[in-house]
Amino acid sequence: MDAPLAARGCALSALAFERVGKSYGATEVVRDVSLSVAEGEFVALLGPSGCGKTTLLRMVAGLVAPSTGRVLIGAQDVTALSPDKRGVGLVFQSYALFPHLTVFENVAFGLRRQRVSGAVLSERVEAALAMVRLPGLAARRPSELSGGQQQRVAIARAIAPRPRVLLFDEPLSNLDAQLRDEMQIELKRLQRSLGITTLFVTHDQSEALSMADRVCVMAHGVVQQFDTPEAVYHRPATAFVAGFIGRPNRLAGRIAADGRIDLGGGVLLAAGEAGATGTAVEAIIRQEAIAITGDGDGLPGTIVLRAFNGARVQYVVRLAEGVELVAETASSGAHSGLEPGTPVRLAIAPGAVFALPVA
Amino acid sequence: MTSSIRTAAAAVVALGLGLAAPARADELTVGAFGGSFADNVKACHIAAFEKATGATVALKLGNSSQFAAAVRAGAGSPDMDVIFIDNSLAVQIRNEKLAEPLQRAKLSHAGEIIPNAWGVDDSYVVAMVSATALVYNPKLVKAPPTSWMDLADPAYAGKYAIGDISGTSGLQFLLALNKMKGGTLDNLDPGFEAIKPLAKGSAVLYTQADQLLSLFERGEIAIAAWYPDRAGVAMDKGLSLAVAYPKEGSVGILPVVQIPKGSKKVELAHKFIDTVLSADGQKCFSERAYIGSVNKGVTLSDKVSHIAPTGAALDSMWFIDPDVLAKQIPGWTRRWQREVAR
């Protein structure tokens, strides 16, 4: 929320990366990353696979050592600390439950390492299982549970020892869609009630945007933008973020003399930020930022294809020969029933159009 | 049921002996001992036999008890037509009614053979005469040994070897000691008493005769109860060895030839045995193997007769009743395992 302050590292952050880098031979997977996460904050690390987000997460757990820079938990420099002494909870994509132990023993594992025993142990295991809404299965083996239940055990196991930082590595990607939506809300609620600083790695933007207080978008080992979901969505800091977030149309074009983007076929599009005249660019236009109007102002076009997907209707609209884009509208709206062949006009806010220079 | 057991056992034994090529009509399968023995059989007997008959010979290599086991497993349909085998096991095969009696009429050289070479009911005929005697390295042993008990001479402590009872020389040395110490074939107590300390001090209880070659070569042993014929062949190869026949009498070894019952090639088998018994065959084998002949017409060269049992050594030699051996060996072996080699 207070991004500039956090980035300066002045506030008492719960978790911080200071100029962290990681290379394997000549391959740099993380480059000069500095991040600061506030106490109790829920931060999502978002990016395509191979962007370095998981590497960053594992550095917090101590499973990967950074090549350069420091990692701090609270005020403590943990860069050289072994994983067992960091007091972090990690929920793996594969869940990584201990297959030879019961659910109870899985959840008790970290507590036993903290020398918790007897009635207190049972109490805290039960509490953790209740927190993930999984009571009554303590005697089972992981192999006897469904995927969703295993997921909950993995979370219970991570939170039971009351870690300083909670880490999630794509924890929902193995669940089916409905369960995933359910778990998103549940996880968020759980994180709120526990108040544990949380780092959540995902490649799913809707997961990141809906759950996190702040989203850190990464690409090629570099932080592209670290801000609130709203800011990341509406005010992408880099062309990469603009192209990665939302459902963008990508069209090839060139900057015209008047600063608009010439998409060819006589189609000219106003952009929020134009480059130098004549520059070859990729125009990025969010589907959801295109409004279909029956008449009046806007770019003229023709419906080519209509796709109904429940809440929304998507149209492929041809603006000129070879210039097509996808627009969408609410399925209950006025322009939800247009047949192919229908002429339409598209209103596009210049602020929703980004021009990416083509290398 | 029994025949299926036998078939299975035959298969197991056949695997142990190495799979033979399928026998052809004019192919005779002969079981012989390995090493130089097989080489000599090829050179002295097989070559002449193949030339005379046009038939071919397939050799199967093994030791006497392996052949006896194979013949028993074959149970009347043996996979060998002629076997070389120790006389005690030949008697065992005969007792198990698995020997084809030899027909002297079919052996042109039968008349040239010393009379006591023939087994009971002509179930086999002795093919050669060897012995268990003392073999020593003259570089390490100054005065030639004269008695079996010279092995116990402290001068040779740890530098002598005797055989395990599973080998002929081990058994015969035990029996020779027993006889020396006043025992009989019905009472081996004195023999076992005498051999225990000797076995303990032996550099090795050898189970394969050729194990001693490297021990002699490296000077690890100076003297052993061993075979003169092996010593002779080793001396040809340059080993420093000499043979001494102990005054108590050496013990005779009589490898025989026998036809397992049920052989489909009895005629051809007789022809092979006739070749083995011929003066030429006997002379050739004796000269190459340093072994005594059973053909009265053979005169050995000086070199061979110096090593092989002849003259006084042959006269004082003890030939043990093979029937007694066949019956007693298992019991003696068990006693040996428990009292000597434990």
Added chain:
Amino acid sequence: MKRHGIALAGPLALVLAVFFLAPALLTLPTGFREYVPGQGITAGSWTLDAYRDIVSDDFYREVLWRTLGLGLAVTAICLLLGYPLAWMIARGPAQLRMPLLLLVIFPMMLNLVVRSFGWIALLANRGLINNLLTDLGLIAAPVKMMFNLTGMLVGLVHIYLPFMVLMLVAAIQNVPRDVEAAAMTLGSTRRHVFLAITLPLTAPGILAGSILVFVLTISALVTPRMLGGPTYRVMATLIYDEYMQMLDWPTGSALAFVLTAIALAIIWAANRVARRWAVT
């Protein structure tokens, strides 16, 4: 009915039946026959003499215990040497894996007799090791390393170590790295991760490798004949001698059956333990 069952069980069962079960069952009746030395097996006889001898004779018992003890010792040594080796192959630096794996597998390609001769050349009284120690002045008289427990252990461990290592490599590779990482983040030191996670998760492999090595060891014949000699007998050499030296097939068969029964009982017991440990 029977034929139908065999057809269903498939080719593997047939191979097992022909090469393992059939010989074992066919030799079983032989153990109840009477053997008369010099005469042979008495046809149609029926006696428990062979089994009675085995039970009453302390020599047979000694050899049986020795065989089982040897099996245990070889298994334990293979496990202790094999686990770190398998670990290096499964988890070690990539450039070490192939050479190590080849080093482990290579001896398996050599003939058993050749390998045993190799050990004889090394372990004999005038073998390489004794000569070296003597030349260095470390020992006055050769150390006896053959025809006793030492030679046997060395030879058998050398032969069966690859089996153990290959089983363990597979087991260790099957342990998910994330599961071990999870334990670390929960406060486990490397030592505790190994004891609490890796070891239990590789237990099925340890058990399978141990059963394999144990059964192979107690049934080994060639190596004990060459390195154990006549003075250090095990069940397999004893059985061989009964069959091939003394021609006493009934006793040999009875001994073989006792050994087979013990081996089967151990496999059965180990499987029960394994099922309790079983992890899916």
